[in-house]
Amino acid sequence: MDKIYLDHVSFVYSAGTPFEQKALDDVCLGIRAGCLTGIIGHTGSGKSTMMQLLNGLAKPTSGRVLLDGDDINATLEGVFDEWSKRQEYQHLSKSAAKKAIKRELLDKKRVLCFRVGLVMQYPEYQLFEETVYKDIAYGPRNMGLSEEEIHERVYEAAAFAGVDQAWMEKSPFDLSGGQKRRVALAGVIAMRPEVLVLDEPGAGLDPQGRNAIFDGIVHYQKTTGSTVLIVSHSMEDMARFCDDVVVLSQAKVVYHGTCKEVFAHVDELSAIGLDIPQITQLMLLLKERGLPVPSNVYTLEDAVRALQFLV
Amino acid sequence: MKGISFGQYYPSDSMLHRMDPRAKVVLAVLYIVCTFLCNNVLAFAALLLSALLLVCMSRIPLRLILRSIRPLLLIIALTSFINVFMTKGEQLLTPADWRIQIYAEGVWNAVFMVLRIMVLIIGTGIFLTYTTTPLALTDALELLLSPLKKIHVPVHDFAMMMSIALRFIPTLSEETEKIMNAQKARGANFTTGGLLQRAKALIPILIPLFVSAIGRAFELASAMECRCYHGDEGRTRMRVLKFQASDALAIVLVTLFGVGLFFLNRLGIGYTRIS
Known part of the structure; x- marks a missing residue:
C-alpha cells in the first residue's frame, strides 16, 4: 500500500x-x-x-x-x-x-x-538552544519522552546525521553552515x-x-x-x-x-524548463556523435561503467 | 500575500496616486485645517461633499475606507455621547424636570463632531496612506523636513532608518512564519498551556528570529558600505520627485476651498456651532 x-x-x-x-x-x-x-x-x-x-x-x-x-x-x-x-x-x-x-x-x-x-529549507535557521544536545532534544522532549529515551534518541540521530559527539556541548551558533544543517537534520530524525x-x-x-x-x-x-x-x-x-x-x-x-x-522523457522535461542530469546529457551527446553508449545513464558511476565497457 | 497588503496602500492609477507625495503631505495638512474651519451646516455639507469627491477621485472602494473608520468607532461614540449630554444651550429637547437634559445644540455638536472625525480620517487616508506607498511618504517627509538640517537634525539618517525598517517588515514577518512552521514541525505548541508556558514556547521562535535579523543588519551595513554609502552629502535619488503644475494647482484649490469654508461659516445659515 x-x-x-x-x-x-x-x-x-x-x-x-x-x-x-x-x-x-x-x-x-x-x-x-x-x-x-x-x-x-x-x-x-x-x-x-x-x-x-x-x-x-x-x-x-x-x-x-x-x-x-x-x-x-x-x-x-x-x-x-x-x-x-x-x-x-x-x-x-x-x-x-x-x-x-x-x-x-x-x-x-x-x-x-x-x-x-x-525538514524545511535552510533548517539551520531554526536552531535556538544553548547546546547542540539540547537542540536535537527539542523534538523528542515535545513528544513527552523520558530523559533516558531522549538521551538515546539524540545520540542515535546524531550518528545518523553525522553530528560529531564532540559538538554536543557546543553552542549551535559556533558551528559552520554545513555542521548546523546536520544538527538541524538530527533534530528531526530524533523524533524517529x-x-x-x-x-x-x-x-x-x-x-x-x-x-x-x-x-x-x-x-x-x-x-x-x-x-x-x-x-x-x-x-x-x-x-x-x-x-x-x-x-x-x-x-x-x-x-x-x-x-x-x-x-x-528528455524532450518533455526540457520543455517545462527542467534539465536532465548533466551526465545523461553528456551520454546523449556521445551517442549523437556515433558512440554506442546507452542513453539511460543517470549517475556518474553508471557512466564510468558504460564507458569502461567501450574500451 | 507577501508585501502586498502591508500598510493600507491600495495600488491603483488615479490622479491622487500619481501626485507628488510632498504635495500630498501638504494637502493632508491643509485638509485637516479645513475640517476644523467648519462651523455650520452649510460648511459641513460642503466638507462632506469634498470628501466624497476625493473618494471618487482616488478610485478606492468606499467599503475599504469605511473599514478604516471601524477601529475609531469607540472614540467617535464617546465624543458624540459627551457632546450630546454635556453641551448646554437654549433649546431644550427633554422635559424640563428630567435629570438628564439634552439640548438641540448638543445634538448638532455631536453630529458635527462625528462628521469632523470621519472626514479627518477619510482625508488623511486618501491623501496619505491609501494612495502613497510608505517609501514615497518617507521620501516626502525627508524632503519637506530638510530645512531642519540647518540646525543639525539628521533628517536623512532618520528617513533612511525608516525606509529600511519599512522594507524589512514583510521580510521579517515571512521569516517568523517560516520559523514557526519549522518549530511546529518539531512539535512546538503555541496555543495551549498557561501564560508562562506560552511565553516559554516563544523562545524557539524569537531566538532564531533575532539571530537572523541581527545577521541581516550586519550584512546590509556591509553591503551599503561596499557601495560607498556615506549618508546624505551629494547623494542622488532613484525616485526623483517632480513637483508638477497640477500639484501646485491642487494645493491652490484646497486653500481656496478652506477660504470658501471660512466664508460659508460667516453666512450664518442654519445652526452654527457654539463652543
Whole structure:
C-alpha cells in the first residue's frame, strides 16, 4: 500500500481575493512505502506547498491527504459514522463514542508531526538552544519522552546525521553552515519519523557538505526502512539517491515513476524548463556523435561503467 | 500575500496616486485645517461633499475606507455621547424636570463632531496612506523636513532608518512564519498551556528570529558600505520627485476651498456651532 496518498488534492492561496493562486490543482499521487522519492519542479510549481500538506501544517482546499490510508485532516463529522462501528466504540453510547473518537482524532493530530518529520529549507535557521544536545532534544522532549529515551534518541540521530559527539556541548551558533544543517537534520530524525520530508536539503552547501547530508538521509532511510521524500531541483541528486521521481509543473503532477522512467522523457522535461542530469546529457551527446553508449545513464558511476565497457 | 497588503496602500492609477507625495503631505495638512474651519451646516455639507469627491477621485472602494473608520468607532461614540449630554444651550429637547437634559445644540455638536472625525480620517487616508506607498511618504517627509538640517537634525539618517525598517517588515514577518512552521514541525505548541508556558514556547521562535535579523543588519551595513554609502552629502535619488503644475494647482484649490469654508461659516445659515 502507498504510505502517503494525495487524493484529488487542490490548494489555493488567498482564495476569494484578487491575489488567488493555485498551488496544487487536483493532484492524485501515491508515495511508495520505504522508498526514497524525489519531487522535482520549478520554483512556484507547488513543491513546498505539497510538503506542508503532508504533516498538517497546511490543509488542502479540497481533497484528502492519506497517511497509511487515514485522512490526516479527518474531522469528527467526517469519520463518526464509520468509526463508531469499530469494535472499541461499538458498545459506547452515541455521546460517549463521540467523545472517545474526538480524543482519538486529537491524539492523532498531535503525533502527526512526529510521524511525518519535516525538514524545511535552510533548517539551520531554526536552531535556538544553548547546546547542540539540547537542540536535537527539542523534538523528542515535545513528544513527552523520558530523559533516558531522549538521551538515546539524540545520540542515535546524531550518528545518523553525522553530528560529531564532540559538538554536543557546543553552542549551535559556533558551528559552520554545513555542521548546523546536520544538527538541524538530527533534530528531526530524533523524533524517529516514519516519513521524512526534506526541502532542498543540499541547498547552499559545498559538495562535501551536500554529500554528508545526503549520506545521512540515505543511512537513516536504509536502516529504519522509513519513507523519505526529497524536494529538490537538482537532477543530479535525484538521479543519485532516489528510487522514484515525481515531476511537478504548474500545480500538477506531470511525471511519476522510477528515475529511469522519468528521465527518459528528455524532450518533455526540457520543455517545462527542467534539465536532465548533466551526465545523461553528456551520454546523449556521445551517442549523437556515433558512440554506442546507452542513453539511460543517470549517475556518474553508471557512466564510468558504460564507458569502461567501450574500451 | 507577501508585501502586498502591508500598510493600507491600495495600488491603483488615479490622479491622487500619481501626485507628488510632498504635495500630498501638504494637502493632508491643509485638509485637516479645513475640517476644523467648519462651523455650520452649510460648511459641513460642503466638507462632506469634498470628501466624497476625493473618494471618487482616488478610485478606492468606499467599503475599504469605511473599514478604516471601524477601529475609531469607540472614540467617535464617546465624543458624540459627551457632546450630546454635556453641551448646554437654549433649546431644550427633554422635559424640563428630567435629570438628564439634552439640548438641540448638543445634538448638532455631536453630529458635527462625528462628521469632523470621519472626514479627518477619510482625508488623511486618501491623501496619505491609501494612495502613497510608505517609501514615497518617507521620501516626502525627508524632503519637506530638510530645512531642519540647518540646525543639525539628521533628517536623512532618520528617513533612511525608516525606509529600511519599512522594507524589512514583510521580510521579517515571512521569516517568523517560516520559523514557526519549522518549530511546529518539531512539535512546538503555541496555543495551549498557561501564560508562562506560552511565553516559554516563544523562545524557539524569537531566538532564531533575532539571530537572523541581527545577521541581516550586519550584512546590509556591509553591503551599503561596499557601495560607498556615506549618508546624505551629494547623494542622488532613484525616485526623483517632480513637483508638477497640477500639484501646485491642487494645493491652490484646497486653500481656496478652506477660504470658501471660512466664508460659508460667516453666512450664518442654519445652526452654527457654539463652543
